[in-house]
Amino acid sequence: MVPPLALDIDGTLTTPSGRIDPRVFELLADWDAPVVFATGKAFPYPVALAHFLGRPETVIAENGGIAYVDGETAVLGDPAVPRAVVAAFEARGGEVGWGAGDAVNRWRETEMALSLDADEALLREVAATADGDVEVVDTGYAYHVKSPDLSKGKALDRVADAVGLSPEAFVAVGDSENDASTFAVAGESYAVANADATAREAADAVLDEAYMDGTAGLLADLRERGE
CATH class of the missing domain: 3.90.1070 (Hypothetical Protein Ta0175; Chain: A, domain 2)
Incomplete structure (x- = not known):
């Protein structure tokens, strides 16, 4: 069985020029476990990505300010x-x-x-x-x-509970300091090679390749591990 995923978007599922890498649609559309898109972008962006993948729209937006799962929106911060x-x-x-x-x-x-x-x-x-x-x-x-009280990690705790899982069940991938809190609660965490120093230090491992190249390689390894 493949593990559930908590995935950053920018710098993690994108090319160096900022475009969504087409391999996202090949590798994640049929991922047989929950996939949480955890991003600093505003709420519509990760919802749209999940929608066009044909996946449940299970997302964390605004660095943990919003959590959305099973059609329920939790606005966790005051602007x-x-x-x-x-x-x-x-x-x-x-x-x-x-x-x-x-x-x-x-x-x-x-x-x-x-x-x-x-x-x-x-x-x-x-x-x-x-x-x-x-x-x-x-x-x-x-x-x-x-707000310093908001983080992707705290939101992942909430989302994981809503889907009946522990956050430790998740494999997290990211590239930035805002992913460090996700890495802290996930069972496994990986920083892509383009990650900043904070993400690198917080991750369990730093991947050899950058951007979606690194994420795609990890997803292939996770799928092989689950067979």
Whole structure:
């Protein structure tokens, strides 16, 4: 039997240019165990990926701010402080960096995300003086302003329980500091070769290959192990 999976998306199921690797559809559509997509992206993104794979839409979004399983949505965070931080950041001349449309934050319910082109030093300065608990997480794709009480790992505890499993049953794969909490609760954890230092240190092992190349190789090994 193959194990259940907790998979990051960006940097883990993608190519170096940021596209979803087509092997995702070959390898995960028929994976015979629960697959949880655990991402920093807003809620619609992992739901859409699961939908087009024909899989149950079992997802963790916004770095643990939202958990969705069996048609039930749990919004686990309050966006008030992150939004106030970003408003103060903009008032001091900072720019969110996504352009006028800002589809990145349009559907975001518990946190805010800023482009890596944003002034990180100013953002962290504003966050440090915020009226409320808040942290800035650099995922390598955006700066996320979020509650420190939220994490992918805590959300995986919740989702695993909802599907009748222990989080220790899951194999987790990721590439960024926001995956370290998932690695801490999963039974096995792997950082792809492009992972940042925090993810590498938190993982049980670092894969030899990067991006989806590393994930695809691991999935093949897990399938062979389960035969």
